[in-house]
Amino acid sequence: MSDLLTPEADHAAQRAHTREAAVECRSLVRIYRTGNLEVQALQGLELRIDRGEFVAIVGASGSGKSTLLGILSGLDAPSAGSVRVDGRELATLGAKERLDYRRRAIGFVWQSPPRNLIPHLTAAENVALPQRFLGTRRSARRARALELLDSMGALSCRDRVPGQLSGGEQQRVAIAVALANNPALLLADEPTGELDSDTAQQVFAALREANDVHGVTTLVVTHDEAVAGQVRRTIAIRDGRTSTETFRPGAEAGAGRGSGPVFESDEEVEYVVVDRSGRLQLPHDLVEHYEIRDRVRLTREPGHVGVWPDREAGGDAQ
Numbered sequence: 001m002s003d004l005l006t007p008e009a010d011h012a013a014q015r016a017h018t019r020e021a022a023v024e025c026r027s028l029v030r031i032y033r034t035g036n037l038e039v040q041a042l043q044g045l046e047l048r049i050d051r052g053e054f055v056a057i058v059g060a061s062g063s064g065k066s067t068l069l070g071i072l073s074g075l076d077a078p079s080a081g082s083v084r085v086d087g088r089e090l091a092t093l094g095a096k097e098r099l100d101y102r103r104r105a106i107g108f109v110w111q112s113p114p115r116n117l118i119p120h121l122t123a124a125e126n127v128a129l130p131q132r133f134l135g136t137r138r139s140a141r142r143a144r145a146l147e148l149l150d151s152m153g154a155l156s157c158r159d160r161v162p163g164q165l166s167g168g169e170q171q172r173v174a175i176a177v178a179l180a181n182n183p184a185l186l187l188a189d190e191p192t193g194e195l196d197s198d199t200a201q202q203v204f205a206a207l208r209e210a211n212d213v214h215g216v217t218t219l220v221v222t223h224d225e226a227v228a229g230q231v232r233r234t235i236a237i238r239d240g241r242t243s244t245e246t247f248r249p250g251a252e253a254g255a256g257r258g259s260g261p262v263f264e265s266d267e268e269v270e271y272v273v274v275d276r277s278g279r280l281q282l283p284h285d286l287v288e289h290y291e292i293r294d295r296v297r298l299t300r301e302p303g304h305v306g307v308w309p310d311r312e313a314g315g316d317a318q
């Protein structure tokens with residue numbers, strides 16, 4: 001809250017907010033229609049990610065995570081709202097611009113290793129291929145492919161086809177492919193979902209490397225708490241909206257932690273997202289724990305707002 005900040009800190013916070021974000025979604029809506037059925041997969045989602053951030057997206061099955069990635073990757077378009085990536089408004093892109101956006105601005109890693117690579121090409125050829133779309137010369141393509149494979153710890157895989165690689169090796173090659181055109185945004189949908197925990201750690205380390213060394217803004221959808229626990233910022237999606245955010249200042253050192261409603265400690269701070277109309281969604285476990293029903297009572301306190309279960313509605317004030 002601004003009354004807790006010094007004027008300098010307040011200005012710095014404002015400057016940070018007006019800087020162009022890598023990703024900015026405003027009131028994002030995606031409705032799927034099949035016959036008479038309508039599913040609102042995204043229901044006014046708000047999201048801002050700064051350049052160079054590494055963010056994990058978590059949420060129950062069906063909460064809208066893949067739908068969001070589909071839109072950010074340019075494979076799908078929103079039904080309403082605005083989505084800007086690296087300065088481009090995606091909702092209004094034409095077909096040609098969309099293809100150009102997908103080739104230049106986005107790197108994508110799917111959950112299933114075989115889906116990421118072309119089976120009859122070697123690892124080096126897979127990494128070289130996307131660069132052809134940008135007209136990069138053959139020798140430069142090969143050199144960049146080897147450099148990226150090396151940085152992903154997969155140089156020894158260069159002359160093997162995907163069928164001769166383990167699942168973890170395939171995913172590390174897939175990250176190199178995703179980085180080939182120096183994208184603004186690296187998206188990964190459950191990239192460790194089909195791997196054992198040791199291999200998952202190696203693939204996750206490769207994603208960190210992509211973010212740290214190559215500086216690419218990285219967004220990873222994951223169910224894996226061990227993975228989410230190592231990311232500085234985790235955003236939870238519930239019912240098609242961003243609901244909570246958890247910051248872990250110690251995450252860079254690889255300090256994994258369990259999940260749970262943690263408000264504030266030396267290591268972890270949990271925030272609830274407030275949309276532009278002032279709406280917020282209380283985490284489910286708090287709603288249950290404090291027996292919150294229908295409405296809450298708000299109190300103005302110095303420097304913060306108190307949220308109280310409504311006694312008349314049966315809640316037990318804490």
Ligand SMILES: Nc1ncnc2c1ncn2[C@@H]1O[C@H](COP(=O)(O)OP(=O)(O)OP(=O)(O)O)[C@@H](O)[C@H]1O
Nearest residue numbers: 032034039041059060061062063064065066067068
């Ligand atoms: N092509 C589609 N047609 C109709 N409904 C869809 C389609 N794709 C997704 N949905 C619905 O939209 C909602 C969000 O789906 P989405 O795949 O984005 O969720 P998710 O959080 O990625 O789930 P999971 O973790 O299981 O992959 C779900 O109710 C899903 O059934």
